[in-house]
Amino acid sequence: MKASRTVSCLLFIALFVFLTGFSPEDQKxxxxxxxxxxxxxxxxxxxxxxxxxxxxxxxxxxIDITRKPAYYQPFIKKAHAAGVTVHALGGNPNWGLKENRSKILDLVDWVNAYNQQVSPDEKVKGIHLDIEPYLLPEWKQDQASVMRQWMDNVEAYLARASADPTLETGCDIPFWLDKNPIPGNPQLTITEWLIAKHDHVAVMAYRDKAEGSNSISALVPQELGWADELGKKVLIAVETKQSNEGDFITFYEEGATYMNEELAKLPGLLAQHPSFAGVAIHSYEYWKTLKKE
Known part of the structure; x- marks a missing residue:
């Protein structure tokens, strides 16, 4: 009986995969x-x-919000047909300040208006913010104030985005930000707060090797652990742009073949984390010019 149940289960899984094209790898x-x-x-x-x-x-x-929907529709439709989901990207370090909150909300309003005008296969499926206010001089002058403004801006953005519950929300976070507690709560870091607020985050683990000391996998256990607990998704992001911070930051020197070999190690290295959802490569403009060997 046990053997027959096992066979039946395997046949069901095989039929499901055949009919849906679903497999564990497709989830990444x-x-x-x-x-x-x-x-x-x-x-x-x-x-x-x-x-x-x-x-x-x-x-x-x-997204350049000064452009009309017709500018984006043909490309997004082709992307959809090619199996590529499109999220609206926006951001600037000064978007972390209260005075620039309207710029974030303008992007959300643009996306909502755009999606209401286009066909299902032309829709934007999410919003992804790259804000990084820690790059501002104000961060060094009064980190607590900037962090409060940043958090308030994120709250406002998410509230506006919730008008369309189908929109996925995401943001970029550097790996080292997990040492910064939020104002008034030393037990909660800004990284954990951001993970909790968004559907997924891209953790910028900018290193050029997958394992070992000071490697991609060594930089992200904290973020993945929090996301595991919160039921969120984490993408591990790497860099392909030439960096003045050192050769170890980017795959620019090593090239595409080596990068792909290193990224292929991550699913195994991070398999214990259900929050690990895949990888993100920054960015198309630089990735496409990487040497192949």
Whole structure:
């Protein structure tokens, strides 16, 4: 009886996979950022052929809200047909300040208005913010004040985005931010707070090796642990742009083949974390020019 139940279960799984195309590997996300909005007009086919070659299924597309929906519709429709989900990307360090909150809300309003005007296969499926206010001089002058403004801006953005509960919300977080407690609560870091607030986060673990000392996998256990507890998703992000912070920050020197080999190790290294949802490569503009060998 036990053997027959096992066989029946395996047959059911096989039939489910055949009918749906679902497998555990399909769950993993491979994302990239596209900051130069004009590229969707100048090289749309190249972008999508590249994403298909590289297995990208999530694109953070920088949105210029001065452009009309018609500018974005053809590209997003093609991306959808190619199996690539598009999230609206926006951000600037000064978006962490109260005085610039309206810029975040303008992006959310644009996305909501856009999605109401277009067909289902042309819709933006999420909003992804890259704010990074720790780059501002104000952060050094009064970190607590900037952090409060940043948190208030995030709260306002998420409240506005909740008008469409189907929108996925995400943000970028550097790995080292997990040492910074929020004002008034030394037990809660800004990283844990951000993970709790968003559907997924991209942790910028900018290193050029997957394992060992000072490696990608060594930098992210804290973030993944929090996300495990919170039931959230984490993408592990790497850099391909040349860096003045040192060669170990980026895969620029090593090239695409080596990067792919290192990224392929992460699912095994991070398998104990259910929150590990995949990887994100920053960014299309630099990734596409990486040497192949």
């Amino acid at each position: 996300i491979k994302a990239t950022w596209l900051w130069q909005t004009t590229m969707i007009a100048s090289e749309p086919d190249h972008i999508l052929s590249f994403t298909q070659e590289q297995g990208v299924n999530l694109l953070y597309l920088k």
